Amino acid sequence: MSSSTIVQTHNLSKTYEAVNRVNRVNLHVQEGEIYGFLGPNGAGKTTTLKMLLGLIKPSEGTIHIFGESLSKHRPSILQRTGSLIESPSYYGHLTGLENMKVMQRLRNVPDKNVDEALRIVRLENQKDKKAEQYSLGMKQRLGIAMALLAFPKLLILDEPTNGLDPAGIGEIRELIKSLPARYGITILLSSHLLSEIEQIATSVGIISEGKLLFQGSMASLQHESRTSILLKTGDNVRAEKILLARAYSPARMGSRLKFANIADTEVAEMNRLLVEHNVPVTRIEEQKKSLEDIFLELTGKERSL
Structure with a gap:
């Protein structure tokens, strides 16, 4: 010891x-x-x-x-x-x-x-x-x-x-x-x-x-709770195809696309790409897990603390 x-x-x-x-x-x-x-x-x-x-x-x-x-x-x-x-x-x-x-x-x-x-x-x-x-x-x-x-x-x-x-x-x-x-x-x-x-x-x-x-x-x-970006557009299917073609890797999260561990410059680039392809970007959100989020993930259950 x-x-x-x-x-x-x-x-x-x-x-x-x-x-x-x-x-x-x-x-x-x-x-x-x-x-x-x-x-x-x-x-x-x-x-x-x-x-x-x-x-x-x-x-x-x-x-x-x-x-x-x-x-x-x-x-x-x-x-x-x-x-x-x-x-x-x-x-x-x-x-x-x-x-x-x-x-x-x-x-x-x-x-x-x-x-x-x-x-x-x-x-x-x-x-x-x-x-x-x-x-x-x-x-x-x-x-x-x-x-x-x-x-x-x-x-x-x-x-x-x-x-x-x-x-x-x-x-x-x-x-x-x-x-x-x-x-x-x-x-x-x-x-x-x-x-x-x-x-x-x-x-x-x-x-x-x-x-x-x-x-x-x-x-x-x-x-362990690295910041994610949530992107909402007028056409998520097209947006996903466009971004995948540029080596971005979005994950579906309800009505939004989620990007983990992504730099601000990349967020700006994605926004520019989608606008150029006439895909309206209606919302960009930053999401960071709280300690409670991490706790719930570790325990694997929704429970009151």
Whole structure:
């Protein structure tokens, strides 16, 4: 395993009542990444993250974090790991600061860490308010502050924007994006929100029904969605014949002709050819797949995320 690999699993699996909730997943998370673990609800994201933290025992496979086997070195690995799984855990009758002090004793870290973590999540001015009086977004930020308390090398966040309003989602997103450069933290982040992963992650893994369908950089995933041009004319049959004769390769798509990976100069040339042959061009559209389009293609099914 590369020295820069923070998380690596091999054939990681979890079976409940003969059903594979996680099926032979091979994760690779590199140092300094924001790794977006993407999939619909019930895909196996939370189960996978719980196995990475030793909260659930795998049915099969191995886990290495920081180059060490989780089964052999769990205490030392967890000392360098922070996590927020499913929802923040806190004492409602205690203030934000008092909750942080409880976690401080568990993690055995200095007072300055408490102050810094609260400042990072912008709760320093609300630290004396009881946690039960916090808004949902503030509770989520408190949970992240607790996870950051020891300033871990690895931060695992399970659906950190779940249930937040757009303003809260934006706050958490900007917070997460700042952590690798400012504090050297590698982040493994799960979500079913496609737009969030697209905006925040540098690498992505797509899981569905327990199987890892794609893994790679965000740039490589977006590369799979090269721009296409859709052309609509007054006579698509003639247009297709004319363009085929000039070595263009249109595909039929309903009432339009589709051209993949084509340059702007070629689009202009096709338009000129058709006009010269008295074929009216009524519409030229650029089509680029969204992350959702790619997800649906990978899973091969139309399903709600």
